[in-house]
Amino acid sequence: MSNDNKSNASSRLSALNSQMPELSPSQLLHSYRNRSKVDRQGLYETFYGPKWEFRNKVYDIICNNSEKFSAPYIDEHDRERTRYAAFKELHFIQKSLNMGYAEYQKDPHAFSMTSNAVYSWSPAICVKYGVHFSLYGKTLMNLGTEKHLPYIYRMMKLEDIGSFGLTEMGHGSNVRGIKTTAIYDPQSNEFIINTPEEVDMKFWIGATAQLANMTVCWAQLYVEGKCHGVHAFLVPIRNKDTHRVMPGITVGDCGPKNGLDGIDNGFMIFHNVRIPYDNLLDKFSQIENGKFKTWIESDDKRFGFQMASLSGGRVQVACNSNQNSIIAVAIAGRYSTIRKQFGAPGKPEQPIIEYPLTQYRIIPNVATAIVLQLSTITLSILWDENQKHLLDVKNTLINELHAISSAIKAISTWTAQRIITESRQILGGHGFSTFNRFGQLYNDNDVNVTWEGDNNVLLQQTGKFLLDSAKKLMKGKKLPFKCTSYISLDPAEGQQSELNSNEDFFNQGKLLKALQWRVNLLLQKTGLKMQEYMQVSKNGWDAFNNAQPFYSVELAKAFGDTWSAEQAIETISKVQNPENKRVLSDFVTLYLLETINKDIGNFRFGGYINCQQYEQIRSSILKLCNKLKDEFIAVLDALAPPDFILQAPFGASDGDIYNRYIGLIYSAKSTFKRPDWWKEVHKAHKKYHFEIDA
Amino acid sequence: MSNDNKSNASSRLSALNSQMPELSPSQLLHSYRNRSKVDRQGLYETFYGPKWEFRNKVYDIICNNSEKFSAPYIDEHDRERTRYAAFKELHFIQKSLNMGYAEYQKDPHAFSMTSNAVYSWSPAICVKYGVHFSLYGKTLMNLGTEKHLPYIYRMMKLEDIGSFGLTEMGHGSNVRGIKTTAIYDPQSNEFIINTPEEVDMKFWIGATAQLANMTVCWAQLYVEGKCHGVHAFLVPIRNKDTHRVMPGITVGDCGPKNGLDGIDNGFMIFHNVRIPYDNLLDKFSQIENGKFKTWIESDDKRFGFQMASLSGGRVQVACNSNQNSIIAVAIAGRYSTIRKQFGAPGKPEQPIIEYPLTQYRIIPNVATAIVLQLSTITLSILWDENQKHLLDVKNTLINELHAISSAIKAISTWTAQRIITESRQILGGHGFSTFNRFGQLYNDNDVNVTWEGDNNVLLQQTGKFLLDSAKKLMKGKKLPFKCTSYISLDPAEGQQSELNSNEDFFNQGKLLKALQWRVNLLLQKTGLKMQEYMQVSKNGWDAFNNAQPFYSVELAKAFGDTWSAEQAIETISKVQNPENKRVLSDFVTLYLLETINKDIGNFRFGGYINCQQYEQIRSSILKLCNKLKDEFIAVLDALAPPDFILQAPFGASDGDIYNRYIGLIYSAKSTFKRPDWWKEVHKAHKKYHFEIDA
Ligand SMILES: Cc1cc2nc3c(=O)[nH]c(=O)nc-3n(C[C@H](O)[C@H](O)[C@H](O)COP(=O)(O)OP(=O)(O)OC[C@H]3O[C@@H](n4cnc5c(N)ncnc54)[C@H](O)[C@@H]3O)c2cc1C
Ligand SMILES: Cc1cc2nc3c(=O)[nH]c(=O)nc-3n(C[C@H](O)[C@H](O)[C@H](O)COP(=O)(O)OP(=O)(O)OC[C@H]3O[C@@H](n4cnc5c(N)ncnc54)[C@H](O)[C@@H]3O)c2cc1C
Incomplete structure (x- = not known):
């Protein structure tokens, strides 16, 4: 290229670039x-919320020790190294946080906050935490008794690593249908744990393929030949000296997964595994003199x-x-x-x-x-x-929290x-x-x-809670729940929204009322559907299942949308800073409008929202979007x-x-690498014998 | 366990299993x-369709040579091995199919069918095909002239491996905004290719990081200091003997991706790379005596x-x-x-x-x-x-196909x-x-x-086609397109569906009419929105962009839904076997009903579908689901x-x-493996010093 050409070319280029004065x-x-x-x-x-400092604490631990942390989303590791990294990072964070059993008892929410912060760095580490501390640990604390305290201490110190063995290959949602058996042997005062068929193996159990030496094994308890339903048993699954799996137990890896490579999900097969009586977590049920005993009669x-x-x-x-x-x-x-x-x-x-x-x-x-x-x-x-x-x-409140959280x-x-x-x-x-x-x-x-x-199964439970609430109301009872305060038996059909003036479309009270109205509408519709089906089939099970699509499941979601909006509005009402309040409020209004827009079919029911209002909802959404981009x-x-x-x-x-x-x-690592098999690239075609006849 | 106990236990188990006589x-x-x-x-x-045998052909090649194929969804490989496997399998399939240029010219649809079949086995192999044969190859065929035939032959025989270099790190959808330059040098009758800034590097280019020795490089053509817009140039990027990248070009791997590990997407940076004049694909534009020439005047x-x-x-x-x-x-x-x-x-x-x-x-x-x-x-x-x-x-028809395919x-x-x-x-x-x-x-x-x-950009193009069509109608012209036959200027608002009797809800003609009505509704609404915005902003660009959410984009989707239903109905009308016809027809009816249900907001507009019809649409959907499960x-x-x-x-x-x-x-491979780092598992906790104070 001649020098003239070069400078011509580059001056043209800079002219091209300067056309657009750019930030x-x-x-x-x-x-x-x-x-x-x-x-x-x-x-x-x-x-x-009030424990936000714990979030910063976790972030500081990770950011100030970045050389110890391997970015899970950026570094390219294989499964084995990812797991090892997650294991080491878990220990490092736990050590740095230095929060023990006492702190936990005093302030459980601080734990939730740290765990959530860990999640944003690496779900795998957080789940390792969750499986061990929440699933294994809390089961010990909630279902164990005094005699299980040593296990709790070891768990807290990560001296034992525990897993939570509930799901089987054949049973997940229907927990009560699991097949693993724990048969009480009065002679030896032991339980004998067995996996009846291959498909009944414990499956997906986190921290089991590589890590855990203990598991909470859920099994059908048999005493004197009679099944007393699902109970939880402590089973040692690995020898802590050799880290080999215990005799009678087969443990393996569930294989590669869509995500969460850092978690070692495993399966467990039990063959006549004997554990001492004290390994039953016995808060609710005990065996005394060979007899099953419980203080909660209802299964x-x-x-x-x-x-x-x-x-x-x-x-x-x-x-x-x-x-x-x-x-x-x-x-x-x-x-x-x-x-x-x-x-x-x-x-x-x-x-x-x-x-x-x-x-x-x-x-x-x-x-x-x-x-x-x-x-x-x-x-x-x-x-x-x-x-x-x-x-x-x-x-x-526990019932209420269960329905809400589902x-x-x-x-x-x-x-x-x-x-x-x-x-x-x-x-x-x-x-x-x-x-x-x-x-x-x-x-x-x-x-x-x-x-x-599973979400679809959970929503059925929320739906059931709401239907039960409506039944109570119909019997003239008052509901003891805060979350259902707006539930009413007045027919929803025929009511109309209060969205009239332009301002109404930005009025949170009126928009929230619309969301609450939808819950009532769907509750009444679901109830009606169930009645209809009952008349045809005389079968509560069928009626319940038939009322799920379009009705009960939608009802549960509508209830959740509404509860979320209520909490957001309440929290924001307490915000002091006026700018923060104004901006957050606009976002909540946008959420309310978009919630109506996305389920307009139900809101248009009986003309609660009419065509013109629908159009205005949409234009209000676009207005808010435009405003909030600043x-x-x-x-x-x-x-x-x-x-x-x-x-x-x-x-x-x-x-x-x-x-x-x-x-x-x-x-x-291999950005500029020539492939190892490069010689084949231009040889492979020689194997062809196409006739070229163009 | 005593023998008595054992047999008791197992008899109880078999009793348990036999409770449910199971298939x-x-x-x-x-x-x-x-x-x-x-x-x-x-x-x-x-x-x-008519070329279904080609589908079987591909499946036979793979299934009958299964030892040569590594299941891409099951085998655990790293990126490098996945790519190598895809490369080898591509060649094996290509060799076995033994279809050359002549076959392609005669029967392009057979090629589409084989490629689709390959996709169901491995998207990576199919994309390798696509990049080479469709993107690189068809660009050669469509934009090249006689003198480029040798390239076409080499491409067909995989003697050259080609890639398609259009996208840059900074420019994707706005293709006309790419920055790579090709400056014509009259002295040497060459083009000089340059990447102005780092962010203008060619990016995501398939088959480039490892494989290709040729690329079609798209660049702004400069002749005599004037830019004549985007053109396509053939650029050799690797030496076929050493498989090293050519001087002046930097090529690398774009890094790990969410999927398609088998594709070696690469970037390319050009620094004063000279290519001879003949490497311009010159069907539309040429340079003669140093002057730019084209037979299509409009840029x-x-x-x-x-x-x-x-x-x-x-x-x-x-x-x-x-x-x-x-x-x-x-x-x-x-x-x-x-x-x-x-x-x-x-x-x-x-x-x-x-x-x-x-x-x-x-x-x-x-x-x-x-x-x-x-x-x-x-x-x-x-x-x-x-x-x-x-x-x-x-x-x-090309316009029409463009709008439809988008x-x-x-x-x-x-x-x-x-x-x-x-x-x-x-x-x-x-x-x-x-x-x-x-x-x-x-x-x-x-x-x-x-x-x-990009989908959102494509839909804008379909929307524009429909708006243009409406404009033509308004000018009293007839539309030359089959796909718009139902487009009408009669106001959609105020019309009502023909869904009255129970049977109507299973009447495809009436349901299809509803879908077509929706296209008209949205077309009219979009047109109105644009007019409204025009009145405010006097700016066609703003008006067009403002009319996208809720209107133009929905219009384009509605049009696509409708076209799909029309094709399905037409194809099924030709099915001979009455059972096949009946069952396929039920599925299409379900599709029509569900399409209405999912966008009920638009269908309820102006009461085209009323509340009661909406309920009946939903119950008809559930009826069909129940029927079709058999x-x-x-x-x-x-x-x-x-x-x-x-x-x-x-x-x-x-x-x-x-x-x-x-x-x-x-x-x-590692189901039953103890982790290499097992000794650390039960040592790590020793590093803690928690105070246990329960
Ligand atoms: C990565 C991973 C880690 C896990 N970790 C653990 C662990 O540590 N410990 C543990 O015990 N478990 C664990 N699990 C198991 C998990 O809890 C179960 O997968 C979950 O409970 C769902 O059960 P399932 O997979 O058997 O699905 P199923 O219950 O078989 O459900 C299958 C489908 O049927 C539907 N369905 C089921 N019942 C109904 C109904 N009545 N009506 C309508 N639809 C229905 C569901 O919606 C679902 O779509 C883990 C799973 C995974 C994937
Ligand atoms: C795996 C992979 C392989 C590829 N292979 C090739 C290849 O072989 N050769 C090649 O040339 N390219 C290739 N591409 C590039 C691909 O074609 C581009 O990614 C695509 O065209 C989109 O461009 P972009 O990524 O620059 O997105 P952008 O165009 O920057 O779009 C970003 C976002 O902006 C939105 N947007 C853009 N314009 C508008 C507008 N006017 N109005 C509203 N919204 C807008 C889009 O919807 C999108 O959400 C590949 C990409 C990938 C990921």
Whole structure:
């Protein structure tokens, strides 16, 4: 190339570039950030509640010791190394936190907060925590008695590592149908544990394939030939000196999974495994003189109490999934202010957030993540405060919390699937890069919809709670629950919304009323459906199942949406800072409007919302989206974890996204490598004998 | 254990098992299969069209040489080995098919059919095919001239391996905004290719990180200092002897991805790379005596024609994503007849398909997969028949196909995301096992919503086509398109559906009319919105963008739904076998009803569908679901690929699912392995110093 040509070429290039006076990526992000006047720390405390310092504590441990932590979303490890890393990091965090049994008894919510913070770094570590401390540990604490204290101490110190063996290959949701047997042998005062058929093996049991030396094994208890239902037994599964599996037990790995590579899910097969009598967790049932004894006569009730120890996990899952939503929408949101694509004819390209379509794809998701954050944190606090009453038969709050957490868990986990998917697409092709976290985020989140109660099964339970409540009302009883305060037997059909003036569409009271009305509508419809089916089939089981699609399941979701909105509104009413209050309030209004929009079929029922109102709901949504695009970056700063935790280069809070991305790509292990089999590339075609006859 | 005790225990167990007289998993699946009287081969030919034999050909090659094929969803490989396997399998299939350029010219649809069949085995291999033959190859054929024939021959024989370098890190959807430059140097009669800034590097280019020695590089052509827009240039990127990257070019790997590990997506940076004049693909533009020349004056039009070569990929993606839907729903459907969970009080557990909720979660998805199969295959045939007219300026069918394929691609790819997600959940926890394919299926499918045109951008183009059509109608012109035959300027508001009697709700004519009405409604609403915005902003660009959410984008989707239904109805009208006709027809009716149900907000507009009709639509859906649960297994047999291709043990057509699953788990490489770092497991806790003070 002649020198003339070269300088011509480069001057043309610089002319090309100067056509569009451009802000750098960082400047762009900051320009959106600076449009808002919210107080970030204030928002943070609103979002993460009274124990927010514990969140910072975890983040400090990880960020200040970054050399000890291997970014689970960025580093390329195989399964074995991922698990080892998770194991070591778990121990490091636990050691640094230095919180023991006493602290736990005093302040369970601090534990929930730390666990949720760990989740945003690495679901695998958090689940390792959860399996050991919550599932294994809490079962010990809730169902064991004095004599099991040594196990609790060892658990707390990670001297024992425990797993929770409930699910079998053949049985998950129908827990009472599990097949593993524990037969009491009066001669030796032992239990004999057996897996009847291969398909009855314990399956999916976390921390079992590699780690645990103890398990809580759930099995059908047989005494004197009679089955007394599902009970929990402590079974040592590995020798602590050799880490070999105990005789009579087969343990293995469930194999590769869609996500959560860091968790060693395993199966267990028991063949005449004998454990001493004291290994029965005997808070509810004992065997005395060879006879089965219990202080809760009803099998149903006893079963319910035993399972109560599980519900805490459900609350945690709801909180965790919303972290996934937050992370996804934070990455997409920041990116949308930086990424430019197309522009008006003759104008420079514009950031994609300037497209109303992109606003609608992002801002309502921010609103949902905010509302669910406020509702899940409230739920978590309520739950943790009431743990001590878990086994108090008279405490109706437990019923209420069970119904609420079932709905909120389903909503939060499905919402995360949806938000991650949409946010991934906001990044276009770059969302498909592992570095930007979405793939793994989706995969890790996925199981949340299934474990700790499959969503579709959980919603049936919330539906049942609401139907039972309505029945009580019909019998003239007062409901002891706060969450059902608006439930009424007045016919919902024929009522009309109070949305008339333009302002009404931004009136939270009126919008919330619409959500509550929908719960009543669906409750009445579900009740009617069940009656109809009962008349045909005379069969409560059939009627219940037939009323699920379109009715009971929708009812449960509607109830959860409404409860979430109520909590968000209540929390925000206590916010002092006026800017924070105003902005949060706008997001909640957007959530309310979008909730109506997305289920308009039910809201249009009997003309509660008419056509014109529907149109106005939609235009109000777009108005709010447009307004909130000047606030959302600042709000995301308070919602999202710090950059090192977030990991994705395209979510970096400093906006220097392309350089970070390029840096990661250039330094990945085989970026510039010629494949080992390169010689074959241009030899392979010689094997062909096509006739070319063009 | 005393012998007495032992025999007591085992007799109790067998009593327990015999309580429920059970069919084996295989018997259960067969019992559902045998309820239907459809003719499987007939269905197969309906689903896969006139070239169905080519599908079998591919399956035979793979299944009869199974030792040469590594199941991409089951075998655990690292990225490098996955790519090598895909490379070898690609060559093996290509060799076995033995189809050359002549065959391709004669019968392009046969190629589409084989490629779709390969996709169901391994998306990675199929994409390798697509990048090389369709993107690189068809660009050569469509945009090159006589002098480029040697490249075409080498491409056909895989003697060259080619890639398609359009996207840059900074530019994807806005193709015309790419920054790579090709400056014509009259002295040497060469082009000089440059990447101006790092963020302008070619990015995501398939087959580039490891394989290709050639690329089609898209760049802004500069002649005499003036930019003439985007053109395509042939650039050799690797030396075929050493497989080293050419001087002046930097090539690397884009890094780990959410899916499609078998594809080596790479980036390319050009620094003063000189290529001879003849490497311009010069069908539309040439340089003569140093002057730019073109026979299509309009930049817009020329650009449109150049891009036309891309649209074939879009059709292929639509077909491929529907394979993903089919595979997902086949696995979930078969499983649902075998998996038992819960049962009526005192009754044995029942297969989950017997729950109306499960029916509703599966059967409408089967219906959708059927309708999209019939619509995508029709589209594919139409496209392949019309390829030769691609560059015929007068052929209006090309416009039509472009608008249709944009909508259908968006619908099919999003539907697959939804169906895979729901089907995964049908399997409960077992859907989280890699062996059951869902995770990888979702991940591999994911990019389909983004590449070959991002869905949200594509829908804008369909919307624009429809708006333009309406404008033509308003000017009194007749539309030359078949797909818009029902478009009318009569006000949609105020019209009412013809759904009155019970039978009407199963009347396809009347239901289809409802779908067509919705297109008219949304078209009119979108037009109005644009007018409104125009009045405010006087700016067509703003008006267009503002009319996207709720209007133009919904319009485009509604149009795609309708076109799909039309194709399905037309295809089925030609089916001879009365059982096949009846059953397929029921599925299409279900699709029509569910399409209305899912977008009820629009259908309730102006009371086109009233409350009572809405309720009846829902009850009709549940009725059809219940009826079709006796047909769907047989239908899935015809839709789904053979077991070896399907891979997932839980989708096995013989129903022996648990044994296959257990077999895979037991034989996976590290199932029974003690972790290498086992000694640390019980040492780590010694590092703690908790105070136990309970
Ligand atoms: C990664 C992972 C880790 C896990 N960790 C543990 C662990 O540590 N310990 C442990 O004990 N378990 C664990 N589990 C198991 C988990 O709790 C179960 O997978 C879950 O309870 C669902 O049970 P299932 O998989 O058997 O699904 P099933 O109960 O068989 O459900 C299958 C499908 O049937 C539907 N269905 C079921 N019943 C009904 C009904 N009545 N009406 C309508 N539809 C119905 C469900 O919605 C679902 O779609 C884990 C699972 C996974 C995947
Ligand atoms: C695995 C993989 C393989 C690929 N292979 C190839 C290949 O071989 N060759 C090749 O050339 N390319 C390839 N691509 C690139 C692919 O074609 C692009 O990713 C795609 O065109 C989208 O462009 P983008 O990623 O730049 O997203 P962008 O165009 O930046 O879009 C980002 C977001 O902005 C939104 N948006 C953009 N414009 C508008 C608008 N006007 N209005 C509203 N919203 C808008 C989009 O909907 C999207 O959500 C590949 C990509 C991947 C991930």
